Amino acid sequence: MVAEIGQFVLILALITAIFQGVFPLFGAARSSQPMMRFANNAAFVQFLAITGAFICLTIGYVTSDFSILNVTNNSHSLKPMLYKISGVWGNHEGSLLLWSWILALFGLAVAVFGRNLPDSLKARVLAVQGMIGVGFLMFILFTSNPFERIDPAPLDGSGLNPLLQDPGLAFHPPFLYLGYVGLSVTFSFAIAALIEGRVDPAWARWVRPWTLAAWGFLTIGIALGSWWAYYELGWGGWWFWDPVENAAFMPWLAATALLHSAIVVEKRDALKNWTILLAIVAFSLSLLGTFLVRSGVLNSVHAFASDPARGVFILIFLIFVIGGSLLLYGIRAPMMKGGGLFAPISREGALVLNNLLLSTATATILLGTLYPIFLDAFTGAKVSVGPPYFEATFLPLAIPLVIAMAVGPFLAWKRGDLAGVISRLTFALLLSFLLVGFIWWQQTATPVMSLVGLGLFAWLLVGSLLEWSERVKLFRGPLLSSWRRTKQLPRSAHGMTVAHIGVALVILGITASETWQTEHLGVMRPGETVSVGGYDFRFDGAETVAGPNYEAVRGTFLASTNGGKGVYLFPEQRQYSTPPMETTEAAIRPMLSADLYTVIGETDGTGGYAVRIYHKPFISWIWIGSFVMFLGGALSLSDRRLRLGAPRRARRQKAATPDLSGAKG
């Protein structure tokens, strides 16, 4: 019964989405209020309907209703409750349902929070959201129905891939999708602006919060994914330039570029066409990512299905969306005239450089990701493009980007004074050279790239702090007045500083862990001790333990520095029964200074076990830094200007809705 209700409301959602995609457009063209207003109601109904479908599928999973094929294939009655629920989106059909649900959620958010948008713009944005919804709902209903029944129902399900039974991964897809789908809103705004033929600073101000939100979620989603790879795969790595990772990284880079170019539109009324194009490209890359990951073109843990019909559907959808939007862009973009002029050395110029470097980096990654697919399709040759390519192309583009990151915020709009800025950054330059010099003095054999990375870390961290302290005039007067200035400074300015510091911390984590990582690989017998990275690891043997749906060999390690009490680490080698599969569970002791990482492998039959021990200095800062970046985004998002929309609209709104302007965020 639940499945039928789910199926029914999903069809209802499709019909609503079709209406939502058509009527508001007519309404906006003819300035018909009721037809434009319809968009709000449609967005609400669509959200309710997909929520209903999602609840139905969740009920199927929670009650282990094995008459639903999707539940049978991906769940098991013995699975812990958290993974029964996360299993809803741990498969192809369910994850698409989650995609559509988040799409509808964003549609509803536009309808609710977009109260001060002009009616026609809002109607058009919601119409475009509706059209995207039509595509995804049709895809679900015609090729990937999560509510398909199976008769006779089996006694038990075949279980969820144990690698996916993990708290980090339970939340990775929802966050990543919030980011992917969040970019659909900026896309819809861009298409709506192209239809209207008008982009102004107010438009950029409306678009920016959505970009910020999407960017923040993408940051968290990618960080969660790499954290999962780090502790769950047991290889000690956290980023492999795998096509699946690139599929999420490219939209992130594009969103980062968009975030910065929208500032130029907002403040200086320039770079309009470019910003619109970026919004289209960012969402296209999200769709492409979904296509690459879901169609089975790439083989990985993410490729749930390789049904050709699905691949063809997504490909057609992709061509329709990307081709259609670029065509509209080509027709409409020349009509939009750029506004403010500026010199190459200026805040705008720095943001243009940021955009150039980010989009070029995106393009090289896209090339490396798609090349093997095209080569296979056209010549049948199987190749893979490995990390060396991505490192050789991405890093040289990232280095000037980070250098410019510290300089840009100091530059004035329109015409900046580079010499003056560099003199104000002397302290940062000095500190980074001191750090690099000190490390080189300690260890002359340090690779050049490591020195560069650490220098960039110090440069960006100190540069960002200098810029912030200059804004609040720290130590230039009484502390109280600095505090007052801190409070007066728009939150988005604080947000920028925080996010840039986050990037610096990520650079620290990557560089330090790559440079000073030490490891031990070998067979250890109970009682043996090895020294890795200044810690003594004593192996106390291994035993067999039983988990809820697995059996494991669990090793015991005691890691201690000389004289210290030490910590116990319990790595496991798990044997799951449904589906039958082994997984390696690394035991990690994360600390701010370093991670201790132990993996236990197979026994040699005489009491010894193959083990791998890593000491990874500062690696936690990769994820701490990512979280700091997210916090920076959240801080910017809470800026009053963004919540209120454009000032001229806000003035009118203020009288009507005083509670909105007084709201805290």
Place this chain on the structure above:
Amino acid sequence: MTRKKRRLYFVLAGMCVLGIAAALVLTSFEDSLVFFRSPSDLVEKPIEPGRNFRLGGLVEEGSVEKNGVITRFSVTDLNEAVPVTFEGLLPDLFREGQGVVTEGYFNKDGVFVATNVLAKHDENYMPPEVADALKKAGQWKPEDGG
């Protein structure tokens, strides 16, 4: 600064960055393209020692030999077989008779030194490259793949 001049600057800057990027791509592409070869491919077209590539096929039955953390085994497409040595912890699903993709190079003795054995994430899953290699070798049984 006129609009035209500004556009010129942009175009020049863009060309510069793109030019640098193109140079980076061209210089690194050749070296970092990793080809996939099956054991039969290697008999037809041998690869010189030291060149990095991916070798894929099935782990030959009865070939796995462990010595501490060093594992020796053979990768086969059921027509030809290549001896492989690997130092490290093998992925969870490494088993005799299962599909495997390894990345590495030939040493002077004609043994493939694997620097990486790629993990599969699923019991029933056959890497598509391996499936193709088996099809080419005429040894493909559809029930092997999932």
